[in-house]
Amino acid sequence: MRILVLQHLDVEHPGSFREIWDEKGHERVAVELDAGEPIPELEAFDMLAVMGGPMDVWEEDDHPWLKAEKAAIRRWVRELGRPYLGICLGHQLLAEALGGRVARMAAPEVGLSRVALTAAGRADPLFAGFGPELDVFQWHGCEVAELPEGAVSLARSDASAVQAMRWGRCAYGFQFHPEIVEETIADWKRIPEYWASLVKTLGPDGAERLAGAVMPRLPAFRETAQRLDDNLSAALVEAAA
Numbered sequence: 001m002r003i004l005v006l007q008h009l010d011v012e013h014p015g016s017f018r019e020i021w022d023e024k025g026h027e028r029v030a031v032e033l034d035a036g037e038p039i040p041e042l043e044a045f046d047m048l049a050v051m052g053g054p055m056d057v058w059e060e061d062d063h064p065w066l067k068a069e070k071a072a073i074r075r076w077v078r079e080l081g082r083p084y085l086g087i088c089l090g091h092q093l094l095a096e097a098l099g100g101r102v103a104r105m106a107a108p109e110v111g112l113s114r115v116a117l118t119a120a121g122r123a124d125p126l127f128a129g130f131g132p133e134l135d136v137f138q139w140h141g142c143e144v145a146e147l148p149e150g151a152v153s154l155a156r157s158d159a160s161a162v163q164a165m166r167w168g169r170c171a172y173g174f175q176f177h178p179e180i181v182e183e184t185i186a187d188w189k190r191i192p193e194y195w196a197s198l199v200k201t202l203g204p205d206g207a208e209r210l211a212g213a214v215m216p217r218l219p220a221f222r223e224t225a226q227r228l229d230d231n232l233s234a235a236l237v238e239a240a241a
Helices: 016-023 065-080 089-097 119-123 184-189 192-240
Strands: 002-007 027-032 047-050 084-087 101-117 133-146 151-156 164-167 171-174
Touching: 016 027, 016 192, 047 065, 047 089, 065 084, 065 089, 084 089, 089 101, 089 133, 089 164, 089 171, 101 192, 119 151, 133 192, 184 192
Parallel strands: 002 027, 002 047, 047 084, 084 171
Antiparallel strands: 101 133, 101 151, 151 164, 164 171
16 A cells, blocks of 8 residues: 655654554655645545644644645545544544544543443454453543544543544544554653643653653554554455455
8 A cells, every 4th residue: 555644743653553564565655744745646545644743633823734634634534535544633633624523631641541442442343353441552632522423432541532433434543652662752752742741641750750661561552553454454455345
């Protein structure tokens, strides 16, 4: 496949999915929207992946490219009907572009946590082979407060009711970060907005200890990303048969 990756910050990239996609022979084309790079013609791609970022979905005055990005996402899933993978901000943009509502949370959700699959999530092919709960990594201060019409919640946490969602046949969003790799926390800690939410949630000492707590979990997170990608690939093959 040719995968178009929309990024909003150079350190918010597909992480472990890059290696997974490379091993499968997929071609990745990354577009850095915050650097002014334009969105290319969508028809040339088979899958759209939209990553996270420190901006919020409503900050169009500060980030005018958000308007074009939302329009591209809307056209991608509604008109082209091709696979979509949104992570964190990309998850929220999917909801916003389709008429849902994103809102700021009472407190950020940052660090290690667990999400529980909903009944729809347990039945969804994307989560085939998973147990009823997943260990995940979180780093967000906003959430999908209202699903767009036609969307279903696939997973939830105590802090947020929409940790994963599906719209249509193959448009998926994750509020958590299955793509996390070894350098993720060090890279993100250098972003002022991210560091502030980290300290607010975990305190200064907890913020400093986060990388050490996450390191032993990285192999399991890599397995989660691999299974999610394998399941998505299998679902698409079955749908095309």
